Amino acid sequence: METKERIEPIDVEQPDPARAPGSVLQLVRARIAQHVRFHPREAFALAVLGLLLLTGAGLAYARARPAAGVSPPAVAVSSSASPAASGAANTIVVDVVGAVRKPGVYDFAQGARVIDAVRAAGGFLRDAGPQAINLARPLVDGEQIVVPKKGQAPAAAAPGGASAQQPGGKVNINSATESDFENLPGIGPVLAQKIVDYRDQHGPFRSIQDLMKVSGIGQKKFDSLQAYVTV
Template sequence: MHFEVPEKIRDLLKRAGLGGLSDSAVLVIACLAVVVLALGVWRFWPSSTGTTVEVVPEEIVGTTPAAAEATAPAEVAVVVVHVVGAVQTPGLYTLPGGSRVGDALTAAGGVTPEAAGESVNLARVLADGEQVFLPTKKQVAAGVVAPPGAVGASTGGGTTAGGKIDLNRATAADLDTLPGVGPSTAKKIVDDRTKNGPFKKIEDLMRVTGIGQKKFESLRDLVTVG
């Protein structure tokens, strides 16, 4: 079979300085060009079955404001505390959540000249429903820390020297540290103490709703009454 190069192509080859090529050589070159073109189209043609990957801008990756708000710990809006002892105006005060003992004493008009101010922990965070007691210097000298049911402002909590939680002085936050006692039960203990008076013995803890014999036995060695 004889292949003859068309005259137009032959003229183009002459202009390119390739007029001396034989018809067979031109055919081989043309075939190679077609193969190279086909490979190029196959290599770079977009695939219709490929997986589309969406690139998310880095600045929007992460926790959304709504998710961050949902996981943030809830804060108490207000706390109500009863300030007594060596203050100018003892009484019941409503303060913003997160307030400290110093804020409660300020709300009560400040301390009296007889107050044992050097023993006060102004930085302690207040718990809702607690009674803050500020002793006088004479009371401190006599060993009086706080009356039953009150939390001494100078002690900063209801934990005794032996490490036990005093049921009559502990805040809800103190009680929440006990095993098996969550925020709800801790509040019930404080509410019961406020309503029914101080606990006379540790067994009185079972009068609180939600604390039965089994739970009491797990707390027996961790609590005391003062």
């Protein structure tokens, strides 16, 4: 009699549903969600922080941009003259002649006086007549200061601050005043007034000989004046 071999059943391990590929992904997601889950207070704090950061960035951007319609400040351009030009404008050039020790052309600053010009020229000579000129008068650029000797006709100021006295101590009859004419030999107040009136009516003298057209000045009077006058 044959004996049949008994076959024992083999237990086969069934796959765990939780370990299925789909289940593994779900498990991973669940655990990630547990780690990144925020408490409501933490979420609110993060939201506020983000809002503050955005607001700060917006303000910084707005400040960096120029306002609409507002041009950037213009750079001021200096229009002042150069130091050399400024220095030249403040310099007075005067010619000092006559009874001084060192006649010549001298430079002075604005506000200088006649006495400053005389000092620059070395001072008066012994035979100078300083009382004949106004030492306190301000200097005028380009003028000539004539220091007369004793007994010579004094220098006088003409209209505009220029000197009526010309080189050699002569008086310009077209710019002289009544006082200037009175300082000339043989000219008194009445005749000085006549000379000025004639000049006002007929215009500047063309030559010194025109003085003889003035009533009261004849050939003899003119001969005594011509060494002291010029045009």
